[in-house]
Amino acid sequence: MFTIKDKIITFVVVKLLRKILFPFVPLYYVVVSLRNKLYDWSFYKSTSYDFPLICVGNLSVGGTGKTPMVEYLVSFLKSKYKVATLSRGYGRVSKGFVIADLQSTAQDIGDEPYQLFKKFKDISVAVDADRQNGLDLLKKSKPSIEVVLLDDAFQHRKVSAGFNILLTAYDQIYCHDYVLPSGNLREPRSGAKRAEAIVVTKSPKSLSQEHKFNIIEQLNPESNQEVFFSSIHYSDVLVSLTSSRSVADLKAVRFTLVTGIANPAPLVTHLKSIGLDFDHLEFKDHHEFSKSELELIYSKSFVLTTEKDFSRLSSETQNQVYYLPIQLKIDRSDAFEKLVDSYIKQHFS
Secondary structure, three states: OEOHHHHHHHHHHHHHHHHHOHHHHHHHHHHHHHHHHHHHOOOOOOEOOOOOEEEEEEOEOOOOOHHHHHHHHHHHHOOOOOEEEEEOOOOOOOOOOEEOOOOOOHHHHOHHHHHHHHHOOOOEEEEOOOHHHHHHHHHHHOOOOOEEEEEOOOOOOOEOOOEEEEEEEHHHOHHHOOEOOOOOEOOOHHHHHHOOEEEEEOOOOOOOHHHHHHHHHHHOOOOOOEEEEEEEEEOOEEEOOOOEEEHHHHHHOEEEEEEOOOOOHHHHHHHHHOOOEEEEEEOOOOOOOOHHHHHHHHOOOOEEEOHHHHHHHOOOOOOOEEEOOEEEEEOOHHHHHHHHHHHHHOOOO
């Protein structure tokens, strides 16, 4: 787990390494740009599909809120269409194509797909690092599926999604960033041109129209692209395996917050803003908890965690572990949903 000292050391080391590695940025830029051009020129084959395929991704390395966006899409599409999700299944111990069933665990399909599977009983959830193979087997095993959501596949150019949703975090929009290894971008900013919709995630709820226009101007979208803003809304209710309770109850106790996500800062800020007092055990994204770490966590009288981490922490005998549900809200949600739905309807007209 990360201590304050660990964070300081990591920050200093990362800053130093990025300065040292800056001469390699042009090389990375050229290699990735050439790869994208070879796909654009059809030198490398990119497979298209005859069913609606929506990709949710980003240019940067993690932390933009892809899973909440996928959940948002599932929520408004599942009443109209038979929906499936396909992702890599990061952190799972299984290999190849796996479609979730009642016996599946987070270790089988990954924590984020498992979260989707537990929350949405009426969709199909599949994982495969090879997206082409995954799509073929998914449609073969579930031929009635009408819409597939690809999670974190923006750079998987072997698959050509019909509709790309590009996410960029409010506090680190891609137009101010650089490619790896000195920046956080997986590919050059020009890759954003492949998106049909750009969503600025984790935006403040009170963001003014003037500020939004300023960000849109910086992003400089193409004429065929629309820009939206989303924010995270935290529930007033905590949830465990067997019960729920009000967040307000936490004002009377000192509890332990456990996170294993890319960027816990928004959650920490929210909890502090409502006057809660807690210790924070912070782990890296998708962290697989060791036996000793679990013993430490379960020794705490009250544990609060994220929904993603809950899938790896909860058990029938550990009822002091709760998670705080979140909900994604999109500004101009009607316009966003209409844009997505219009793309899907093209396949059924």
